[in-house]
Amino acid sequence: MTYGVKVPISGFPEWLPSQRMIEQYVLDKIRSTFELYGFAPLETRAVESIDTLLSKGETSKEVYLLRRLQEDENSTKEDQLGLHFDLTVPFARFVTENHGKLQFPFRRYQIQKVWRGERPQEGRYREFLQADIDVVNRDTLPFHFDTEMPLVIGDAFRSLPIPKAVIQVNNRKVCEGFYRGLGLEDTAQVLRTVDKLDKIGPEKVAALLVETAGATDAQARLCLKLAEISTSDASFVDHVKALKVDDPLLDEGLDELRQVVEAANEHAPGLIRAELKIARGLDYYTGTVYETQLEGYERFGSICSGGRYENLASVGNTRFPGVGISIGVSRMLGLLFGRDALTVSRSVPTAVVIALPSEDERANCERIAAGLRRRGVPTEVAPTAAKFGKQIQFADRRGIPFVWFPGADGHSVKDIRSGEQVDADPQTWMPPADDLRPQIKGL
Known part of the structure; x- marks a missing residue:
């Protein structure tokens, strides 16, 4: 129907x-x-x-x-x-x-x-x-x-x-x-x-x-x-x-x-x-x-x-x-x-998107996401392995503040609002408290 x-x-x-x-x-x-x-x-x-x-x-x-x-x-x-x-x-x-x-x-x-x-x-x-x-x-x-x-x-x-x-x-x-x-x-x-x-x-x-x-x-x-x-x-x-x-x-x-x-x-x-x-x-x-x-x-x-x-x-x-x-x-x-x-500060609960370098890397990206979720960080993996710029746009359109970039030699996470990108350990990284959950504000 x-x-x-x-x-x-x-x-x-x-x-x-x-x-x-x-x-x-x-x-x-x-x-x-x-x-x-x-x-x-x-x-x-x-x-x-x-x-x-x-x-x-x-x-x-x-x-x-x-x-x-x-x-x-x-x-x-x-x-x-x-x-x-x-x-x-x-x-x-x-x-x-x-x-x-x-x-x-x-x-x-x-x-x-x-x-x-x-x-x-x-x-x-x-x-x-x-x-x-x-x-x-x-x-x-x-x-x-x-x-x-x-x-x-x-x-x-x-x-x-x-x-x-x-x-x-x-x-x-x-x-x-x-x-x-x-x-x-x-x-x-x-x-x-x-x-x-x-x-x-x-x-x-x-x-x-x-x-x-x-x-x-x-x-x-x-x-x-x-x-x-x-x-x-x-x-x-x-x-x-x-x-x-x-x-x-x-x-x-x-x-x-x-x-x-x-x-x-x-x-x-x-x-x-x-x-x-x-x-x-x-x-x-x-x-x-x-x-x-x-x-x-x-x-x-x-x-x-x-x-x-x-x-x-x-x-x-x-x-x-x-x-x-x-x-x-x-x-x-x-x-x-x-x-x-x-x-509300964003239209979805997600705090961080795991960027997907290629479809071959999806299983690894899902493991990173699962580790973050276990520590209470709302996380999703990018839907497609598009160019990183488009994956950042995907996060930006939904108000998601962070994009995670996996790498063979280490990981980094980018605050797409400020452009700041820093090294990050998937076992310990946490977003700032105000970014962990969507923030509700009045006039």
């Missing part, structure tokens, strides 16, 4: 090799940070039952169904499977199925593809890679895990050559308690409406609050006043108190949010910002919620989000509350690739 040039399928990114190397570098940094905090790796299946996927919020329009081309006429709705749209729902299912084998609190990280039927646009895809961390416990989860999440993500982002990341944090108890203190009963509807603030603006949000949540104009104005509060320290507490709305749940949420902000400021000043308009769309969040923006890319929204959930997983009368946060790896990289904000 032959394939001609076809239009790419929208929303399913395929990175070039150089971009894929950047992605792998980013994943390695994220993974190592997660493991430094004691999170264990996990991978769940790509599919879940439709009932599982649709039980956790308003996601039915986003779910991709999985079925055979020749559908079984006896199949029922209970047999239907869908591709997971996030990693939290399958993680919760995994916990309920394996709780007898797990040690709690259970800390896991998960780096996998997910699928979501959204309209593709810059930085938003239908198939994308997420990197999640979650902590779950049996019955109750101490609040200090909520304060830990931003610290892990902050360390992961600081290990990468990307713009500064600011984690915006809120607590749904603050919002729900405030709305309850105002006398608004349908707090879930108010949350969903306020969550649209950045998309439709305050005037339309106020009108929707009156229309869909039964708010008066005065109540809608106070909801917007709360959403305007934004501080980099714990002063948000005083700003909320100044609105003179009282409710025990509001007080509890303010105290929890203060703990998150103060812990982050002690760990990394400037990492976090209390942003009281943040609500998060998914219905399973019950307390702390996080969203993260990159400086210079704010108009594209969050590239890392999550929160606390009390009721996502349960077995009988036993609940497994948790808190988690997810990095949208493909989303973040897509935005940075679109601005050429990440570069």
